[in-house]
Amino acid sequence: MIKVKNIEKSFGSNHVLKNISVTYKPGECSLIIGASGSGKTVLLKSLVGLHEPDSGEIWYENTLFTILNNKEKKEIRKQIGMLFQGSALFDFATVEENVRFPMDFFTDWSDEEKLDRVNFCLKRVNLRDVNSLYPNELSGGMQKRVGIARAIALNPKYLFCDEPNSGLDPQTSILIDQLIREITQEYNITTVINTHDMNSVMEIGDKLCFIYKGALVWEGTKDDVLKTDHAELNEFIFASNMARKVKESAGLL
Amino acid sequence: MIKALETIGQYLLLMKSVLTKPDSWKIFRKQFINETEKLVLQSVHIVAIISVFIGAVIVLQTASNLENPLIPKMYVGYMTRESLVLEFCSTMIALILAGKVGSNISSEIGSMRITEQIDAMEMMGLNSANYLILPKISAATIFNPLLMLLSFILGLLGGALIIYLTNIITLGHYIDGIRFSFKSYYIFYSMTKMAAFSFIITSISSFFGYYATGGSLGVGRSSTRAIVISSVLILVFNLVITHLML
Ligand SMILES: Nc1ncnc2c1ncn2[C@@H]1O[C@H](COP(=O)(O)OP(=O)(O)O)[C@@H](O)[C@H]1O
Ligand SMILES: [Mg+2]
Numbered sequence: 001m002i003k004v005k006n007i008e009k010s011f012g013s014n015h016v017l018k019n020i021s022v023t024y025k026p027g028e029c030s031l032i033i034g035a036s037g038s039g040k041t042v043l044l045k046s047l048v049g050l051h052e053p054d055s056g057e058i059w060y061e062n063t064l065f066t067i068l069n070n071k072e073k074k075e076i077r078k079q080i081g082m083l084f085q086g087s088a089l090f091d092f093a094t095v096e097e098n099v100r101f102p103m104d105f106f107t108d109w110s111d112e113e114k115l116d117r118v119n120f121c122l123k124r125v126n127l128r129d130v131n132s133l134y135p136n137e138l139s140g141g142m143q144k145r146v147g148i149a150r151a152i153a154l155n156p157k158y159l160f161c162d163e164p165n166s167g168l169d170p171q172t173s174i175l176i177d178q179l180i181r182e183i184t185q186e187y188n189i190t191t192v193i194n195t196h197d198m199n200s201v202m203e204i205g206d207k208l209c210f211i212y213k214g215a216l217v218w219e220g221t222k223d224d225v226l227k228t229d230h231a232e233l234n235e236f237i238f239a240s241n242m243a244r245k246v247k248e249s250a251g252l253l
Numbered sequence: 254m255i256k257a258l259e260t261i262g263q264y265l266l267l268m269k270s271v272l273t274k275p276d277s278w279k280i281f282r283k284q285f286i287n288e289t290e291k292l293v294l295q296s297v298h299i300v301a302i303i304s305v306f307i308g309a310v311i312v313l314q315t316a317s318n319l320e321n322p323l324i325p326k327m328y329v330g331y332m333t334r335e336s337l338v339l340e341f342c343s344t345m346i347a348l349i350l351a352g353k354v355g356s357n358i359s360s361e362i363g364s365m366r367i368t369e370q371i372d373a374m375e376m377m378g379l380n381s382a383n384y385l386i387l388p389k390i391s392a393a394t395i396f397n398p399l400l401m402l403l404s405f406i407l408g409l410l411g412g413a414l415i416i417y418l419t420n421i422i423t424l425g426h427y428i429d430g431i432r433f434s435f436k437s438y439y440i441f442y443s444m445t446k447m448a449a450f451s452f453i454i455t456s457i458s459s460f461f462g463y464y465a466t467g468g469s470l471g472v473g474r475s476s477t478r479a480i481v482i483s484s485v486l487i488l489v490f491n492l493v494i495t496h497l498m499l
Contacts, residue, residue, distance in 0.1 A: 050372050074378035082376045088369035102377045105276055150373075 001025055002047065002158065002190055007056030009039075009046055016042045017053070018215040026157075027188045029181050029204045031195055034211035035236060040194040041085070043211065044162055047192065048080055049073050060158070078106055081151030081189075083161040083180075087143040089135040089150070095122070096131040099150045106154065121149040125179060141172040145179070152183060159184065159191040165200055177203045196236075198243055201225065210236065226250070264460050270382045271390065271456070284388035292354050292389060292455070293396040297403065299353060300346055304337075304404040307345070308411030311336050316421045326422045330430020333412045335439075342404040343443040344491050347450035350397070351483045355458040358389060359479040362462030363472035371463070386459040390452060397451040398444035405440070442498045449494060450487050457483040 002024040009017035016039045024030045032040050045051045047058060049065065058065040060076050068076070089098050099118045103109060109117070122128065125145040135143055144164060151159060161180060165173035181204045184191040195201065201208060205222040212218075212232045220228065225237060226247065238244045275281035315332045362385055365371050374381035409431060416427050458479035465475040 045372070048376060050375060077376055077378045080376060082373065084369040084373055086368050088373040090365075090370055090373070091368075104280060105377065105379055 001059075001061055002192070003057075003059040004047065005057040005059070007043075007046060007053040007058065009042055009051060009053050016214050017046065018213075020056070020211075020216045022209055022216060022219070024190050024192055025207075026190045027185055028206040029184050029191045029193055030207040030209065031193050031201060031205045032209050032211055033195055033201060033205075033236070035196060038211045039214040040196075040211055041162055044160055044192065044194050048077065048082065048160060078154060079157040081154070081156035081159045083144070083147045083151050083159070083164055085162040085166055087135070087140075087147040089143055089146055091135050093134075094131065095127075095133050095135070095138070095146050098135070098146060099153050101150065102153050117153065118149075121153055122146075124152070124183070125149045140167050141169075141176065144168065144176050148176075148179060148183070152187075155187065157189060159189045161191070161193040163194050163196070165195060165197045170199060173197065173199060174203060180204065198237060198240075201237075212236075263464070264456075267382055267386075267460055267463060268456060270380055271386045271459075273380065273383055275383060275387060276379060280384075281388060284384075285392055288388045288392035289396055292358075292393045293400065296350060296353060296400060299349065300400050300404050301407050303346070303349060304342070304407040305411035305414070307341055308333065308337060308408030309415035311341075311408075312412035312415050312427070313419075313421065326426040327430035327433060329422055330412070330427040331433045332430070333427075334409065334431045334435075337405050337408040338439045338443050342401045342408060343446040343450065344487065346401065346404050347447060347454065347487050348484055350400075350451070351454045351458075351487060352480055354393065355454050355480045355483050356476045357458075358455060359458040359462035359465070359476040360472055362386070362459055363465035363475050364469070366463060366465045367468055367472060382463060386456070386463070389459060390455045393451040393455045394448050398447045401444050401447040402440070405443070442494075445498065446491065446494050449490055453486045453490060454483045457486065 004020060004022045004024075007017055007020050008015075020043065022030075032043060034040050042051055046053045053066065056066070060079075063076065065073065065076055089095075090101065093101065096115075096118055099121055100114050103114045103117060107114070118131070122130065125148050127142065127145050127149065130138065130142065130146070135146070138146065148164075151161075159180070164176050164180060168176065177200050180191065180193065183189065193200070193204070202222055205225070208218075208220055208222065208225060209216050210218040210230075210233050218228065218230050218233050225233070228234065238247060311333045312329060315329045319326070319328055362371075365385070371381045371385070374384060413424060413427060416422060416424055458476070461475040461479035461482070462472075465472050467474070
């Protein structure tokens, strides 16, 4: 469980996060939705301490994360897996080395144990025979899978994904979404996902938070989202003709 | 002015997290060997070529300036040795390395920054600055002084080669000149300068890469800035070290 209370973040005069409070539960995919530039990435990075919020509290279970020093934050981060928008695989390392990377630093496992775990994680994301390839030899979808494998390498309690579908075709997107949801449920992970993809919202949105210009203006589930009369949210969701038509045919417009 | 002070502060803070004990010595050793290969060994050829040519040119220039029969011919060897050891093999080579190695480092680290690879390391609880930068600084600072030595030897050989080819003076005079009142302290002085310059090049270009922003354009910008600033600092510290040591 992650509890966020009243966090604020500015870059100079750019007030990016405005008084955000929200709770994320284990075994659920919580989605942060909003237009580009609304502050989703900054929020996600603030949650894990890659950005320092100006004020407010972030709780991981009963630990107040925001007052920890760097060393103590590291202890929490060892329980966090993160999938970055561009996958952020280390391009100097092979797929196997990428997934093994956190194990090399933070476990005293033998080489065999590490290899077993690497192969287990790769298999979990439906990849095989890619151990010795470099990231630039993989397709975008495969890179995301390796990114997920690396994120779950140390059995995280928390998983953060920044736009896991960006740059992927709709079919691959859905597969990645489903993979994230399965892993979340299987290991009872608290998962937070940034997205502006309506397919993801309808596919895996156990819980949705809509960010508009840095403020959290709406919370609900994927069922609520179709019926809402929140103006900005409607504008965001029904931006495309297709979504509009779906809503019309369901008699909701 | 305030901006400059802020940048210096940011640089010092970064160095504070770079200059600590590595998270894993085993991995550090591997990276250290790797960086020695990349930053030092892969500079050998350019240093070698430039040194041979410059040694030859210094000999020609000095010889053509020494038409006065009262000045002994061995002066050519002496002058060549002094120019090489005092200035060329440390400062000039360092300026060349600032271009070659500096842009390599800042674009490598900069692209890791903008593709969030550095964030990914931090998320794994790793001290990314230490992990990425310490192997580079230590490899270059420890081994580049040997490049200075190499450059010195090859510079002298380049001089010998041009004498052999042109007979502008005799090789015997040249060698006498090289041995004339030889101060080994100068070699120590020059190697010290090279170590200092290598620290400047690697740390400054790592710094600009580490804080790169603004996409690939930003990486290009920070790489240019890294070369300019480290070149200027090399010139300034050349003055300071020379004042202290000579
Ligand atoms: N490191 C940074 N420094 C300054 N401003 C930033 C930084 N990161 C993000 N911003 C600003 O924060 C705002 C929100 O960005 P972001 O969270 O990336 O949006 P998105 O919702 O598309 O992920 C933007 O106006 C952006 O310019
Ligand atoms: Mg974003």
